[in-house]
Amino acid sequence: MEDLSSAVDAFAGRRLLVWGDFVADRFLHGSTTRVSREAPALVLRYEGEEVRPGGAGNAALNAAALGAQVTACGFVGDDPAGEALLEALAAAGINVENIACHRDGATPVKTRVMAGGQHTVRQQILRIDDETPWVQSAPSSVVAATIGELAAEVDGVMISDYGLGTVCAAAAREWMATTPNIPVVLDSRHRLLEFAGVTAATPNEAEAEEVVRRAFANDLGAVETAGAEITDRLGCDHLLITRGSHGMAVFSRDQNPAHLATHGTHEIADVTGAGDTVIASFTLGLAAGVEVLRAAQVANVAAGLAVLKYGTATVTTAELLGALRGA
Numbered sequence: 554m555e556d557l558s559s560a561v562d563a564f565a566g567r568r569l570l571v572w573g574d575f576v577a578d579r580f581l582h583g584s585t586t587r588v589s590r591e592a593p594a595l596v597l598r599y600e601g602e603e604v605r606p607g608g609a610g611n612a613a614l615n616a617a618a619l620g621a622q623v624t625a626c627g628f629v630g631d632d633p634a635g636e637a638l639l640e641a642l643a644a645a646g647i648n649v650e651n652i653a654c655h656r657d658g659a660t661p662v663k664t665r666v667m668a669g670g671q672h673t674v675r676q677q678i679l680r681i682d683d684e685t686p687w688v689q690s691a692p693s694s695v696v697a698a699t700i701g702e703l704a705a706e707v708d709g710v711m712i713s714d715y716g717l718g719t720v721c722a723a724a725a726r727e728w729m730a731t732t733p734n735i736p737v738v739l740d741s742r743h744r745l746l747e748f749a750g751v752t753a754a755t756p757n758e759a760e761a762e763e764v765v766r767r768a769f770a771n772d773l774g775a776v777e778t779a780g781a782e783i784t785d786r787l788g789c790d791h792l793l794i795t796r797g798s799h800g801m802a803v804f805s806r807d808q809n810p811a812h813l814a815t816h817g818t819h820e821i822a823d824v825t826g827a828g829d830t831v832i833a834s835f836t837l838g839l840a841a842g843v844e845v846l847r848a849a850q851v852a853n854v855a856a857g858l859a860v861l862k863y864g865t866a867t868v869t870t871a872e873l874l875g876a877l878r879g880a
Contacts, residue, residue: 557877560851561870563841564834565620570703572626573609573713573720573740575652576684577634579664580605582675595678597668604637607663608829609713611867612740615833615855616711617645618867621840624703626651627719628687630660651703658687661717687718701728707735709840711832712748714741722747736839739789740832746786753791753839755832756783761794771799773812780804791845795831795856803849811846816857816876830859830868851877 583597606614609627617623625647629635631654638660642649661684669675704710710732714720722744729737729750736752739745745756745764758776762768764783769775776794784792784804792804803811834855838848854876858868 557847557851558874560838560843560847561873564837567837567840568622568707569616570624570707570710571609571613572700574715574717575610575627575629575638576608576661576663577638578605578607579662581666583668585668585670606638606641608715610638610642611829612711612713612833613647614645615830615867616837617647618869619834619837620870621837624648626703628653628655630658631656632660634662635660655687684717704732709735709836710737711836712739714744716742726750738832738836740828749788751789753789754787755793755835757828758794758796776802777810780810793835793849801849801853803846805845813853816854827856827859831856
């Protein structure tokens with residue numbers, strides 16, 4: 554895959570706008586040595602915790618780790634989780650001036666309990682979600698104007714919609730109708746078809762199945778039929794369906810579908826945030842003018858690296874180039 558290295562080299566300095574739901578991923582770390590006498594439950598000896606940017610924040614971090622100049626747009630709450638999230642994003646060189654502090658809501662938090670024994674790898678044993686959707690505080694026209702102004706200054710846009718109320722689909726359609734000719738790539742949970750006019754979308758297999766209302770059951774024919782249907786209904790140029798251990802399926806108008814096998818080992822450590830790695834690397838590829846299949850191949854390799862890491866993780870340029878040149 555030496556020829557893909559040039560695609561990654563082209564990522565450096567690309568300007569990306571990330572608009573979406575910024576989530577604080579909180580990790581509680583501890584060791585387990587016994588079962589409680591009070592109930593059939595593990596007793597966790599607390600050893601520390603950390604907060605990492607999740608959701609759109611993880612997508613932004615992955616883009617920055619791959620050399621992009623990233624501007625973030627969204628909300629956090631006026632709380633410690635929001636403060637920690639902003640600090641982590643700013644420390645990575647991400648422009649957070651357009652992440653507003655929403656005083657009428659709390660920062661969405663996903664708490665993952667990571668546990669293990671003295672000689673074992675820590676794994677996630679419990680996840681607690683504290684997510685109250687934001688109430689839209691501005692008319693679509695105001696949101697559209699803000700996003701439109703930011704989009705006019707970048708090479709590409711990522712929309713990371715986790716269904717928490719940050720992203721207004723009507724506003725997105727409004728500014729996409731007049732935005733410069735830049736790629737707009739969408740990752741949306743449950744609202745994919747509301748964003749007609751995006752350049753590309755990166756749903757996972759479950760999300761694609763939800764749109765077409767039928768299961769694929771590892772049938773490539775079913776995947777291809779669904780891909781063509783979604784591409785047509787969304788009006789996008791490209792569609793990348795991530796299929797977990799079955800790799801990816803890539804669709805483009807007037808081209809035959811392409812199926813990419815999973816990169817690397819099937820011994821996955823953690824899939825947390827892998828979709829964010831995919832959309833970041835794929836969007837950077839399109840923003841850099843890389844042909845869509847090559848951009849998807851790079852994203853496939855990046856995803857293969859991300860799932861080898863525990864927790865919400867990023868893939869760096871050096872790691873990605875190393876994997877490509879060693880493949």
